[in-house]
Amino acid sequence: MSRTVPPRFSHFLAPLALLLGGEVVARQVALNEFFTSLYNVLPTVLLLLGGALCVMYGRIRESFLLLCVYLAYFLLDTHADHYRAHGTLLDDAALTFHLCSLLLPLLYGLYGVWRERSHLAQDGLARAAVLFAVGVVAVALARRFPEALHAWLVLIRWPALQADWLQLIQLAYPAFLVALVLLIVQYLRQPRPSHAAQIIALLGLLLMLPQTFSRHAALNILSSHVLLMLVVAIAHEAYLMAFRDELTGLPGRRALNERLQRLGRQYVLAMADVDHFKSFNDTHGHDVGDQVLKMVASRLRKIGGGGRAYRYGGEEFTLVFPGRSIEECLPHLEAVRQSVESYALQLRDADNRPKDDRRGRMARGAASAKQVSVTISIGVAERQGEQRSPEEVIKAADQALYSAKKAGRNCLRVHGSGRGAVRMAEHSR
Numbered sequence: 001m002s003r004t005v006p007p008r009f010s011h012f013l014a015p016l017a018l019l020l021g022g023e024v025v026a027r028q029v030a031l032n033e034f035f036t037s038l039y040n041v042l043p044t045v046l047l048l049l050g051g052a053l054c055v056m057y058g059r060i061r062e063s064f065l066l067l068c069v070y071l072a073y074f075l076l077d078t079h080a081d082h083y084r085a086h087g088t089l090l091d092d093a094a095l096t097f098h099l100c101s102l103l104l105p106l107l108y109g110l111y112g113v114w115r116e117r118s119h120l121a122q123d124g125l126a127r128a129a130v131l132f133a134v135g136v137v138a139v140a141l142a143r144r145f146p147e148a149l150h151a152w153l154v155l156i157r158w159p160a161l162q163a164d165w166l167q168l169i170q171l172a173y174p175a176f177l178v179a180l181v182l183l184i185v186q187y188l189r190q191p192r193p194s195h196a197a198q199i200i201a202l203l204g205l206l207l208m209l210p211q212t213f214s215r216h217a218a219l220n221i222l223s224s225h226v227l228l229m230l231v232v233a234i235a236h237e238a239y240l241m242a243f244r245d246e247l248t249g250l251p252g253r254r255a256l257n258e259r260l261q262r263l264g265r266q267y268v269l270a271m272a273d274v275d276h277f278k279s280f281n282d283t284h285g286h287d288v289g290d291q292v293l294k295m296v297a298s299r300l301r302k303i304g305g306g307g308r309a310y311r312y313g314g315e316e317f318t319l320v321f322p323g324r325s326i327e328e329c330l331p332h333l334e335a336v337r338q339s340v341e342s343y344a345l346q347l348r349d350a351d352n353r354p355k356d357d358r359r360g361r362m363a364r365g366a367a368s369a370k371q372v373s374v375t376i377s378i379g380v381a382e383r384q385g386e387q388r389s390p391e392e393v394i395k396a397a398d399q400a401l402y403s404a405k406k407a408g409r410n411c412l413r414v415h416g417s418g419r420g421a422v423r424m425a426e427h428s429r
């Protein structure tokens with residue numbers, strides 16, 4: 001999958017808010033009856049809701065993350081409930097708790113970075129087999145050698161690193177660290193909201209485990225919030241899939257259609273199209289064509305004047321200016337046309353791409369680096385006269401775009417007037 005957006009703090013905002021909210025609620029000495037009942041059922045409800053979303057959107061990875069967290073919650077809740085009701089721990093409480101502390105981060109990290117394969121059933125079976133094998137081995141060892149396993153788990157392997165405030169077995173911390181590093185690397189390689197949520201959810205688990213027996217309802221509250229982070233991330237990904245164009249990162253056609261329904265009585269729409277893109281693709285290949293579309297999208301995204309860019313489809317883009325007149329928009333459209341024209345795109349050859357940044361920068365600076373540039377034509381129309389509906393305004397902008405193409409391309413045309421034919425001097429390329 002292509003990386004279209006850089007890491008963003010906004011990816012972490014919702015999960016961080018949920019983590020903070022969970023920790024604040026978990027610190028309450030007593031919850032009222034409503035919240036106690038709510039948090040009693042929430043983990044199961046979220047597992048079912050998240051599971052349904054995973055089935056709908058074919059998200060195997062997230063379904064196993066939810067399952068891991070829920071299984072740990074379920075096992076620990078049985079013991080926490082008994083402890084709260086009777087004031088004593090069941091015989092295998094300590095062993096179950098230590099095993100969860102070790103296996104939960106390991107399985108969570110593994111499922112988090114395990115790439116989804118196209119064959120969903122095979123993928124699901126492989127993940128289920130791992131969960132089953134780990135579960136069977138853990139239960140078998142716990143039944144046959146409970147004392148030996150307990151002693152192995154609680155052994156302090158690195159006395160110098162032991163501190164009073166560490167409330168889990170020592171082995172749990174490297175397990176969390178490994179999972180954290182894997183998930184951070186995954187996020188840096190593919191900065192997606194779901195990958196950000198997985199990192200924060202892991203931190204939520206690290207916060208949750210030590211409070212299992214010490215704080216009333218902390219297990220229910222924090223596991224609910226962790227599950228909620230994962231469910232929200234699934235919904236967010238589904239939204240992006242439907243509304244965002246994967247190649248350019250711009251909002252796509254569906255988002256444009258939604259936006260067009262909410263425009264007021266005054267607005268301007270512009271259609272922009274890459275010139276001679278077919279022959280560009282034929283000459284340089286589809287991959288270079290994709291790089292060009294990303295470059296054009298990145299220029300259009302920066303349009304001023306309150307405009308917003310959408311990928312209409314193929315090499316066509318739509319610019320929406322709510323509440324603006326055509327005079328207000330023309331300078332911004334002309335600026336973006338010029339910015340595309342003057343941008344020299346350095347061709348990146350995936351096979352010969354330098355492995356490190358320094359060599360990459362040197363290669364980009366080298367005179368021999370291959371450069372290409374493209375131009376765009378723009379047609380623009382305003383809501384007025386005969387063009388009352390957004391569809392009619394788009395059609396008018398399309399006609400203006402056609403005029404711009406006929407006028408020699410690399411220019412801007414306004415529908416229904418001779419204005420705006422800002423023909424630029426031909427550039428030798």
Ligand SMILES: Nc1nc2c(ncn2[C@@H]2O[C@H](COP(=O)(O)OP(=O)(O)OP(=O)(O)O)[C@@H](O)[C@H]2O)c(=O)[nH]1
Binds near residue numbers: 275285315
């Ligand atoms: N690389 C790449 N090419 C695409 C994509 N979507 C559409 N295209 C190509 O865009 C080209 C569009 O060509 P045309 O519609 O014939 O127009 P044009 O060559 O740009 O010519 P004018 O618009 O008349 O300047 C086709 O060759 C499509 O295959 C895409 O996502 N990536």
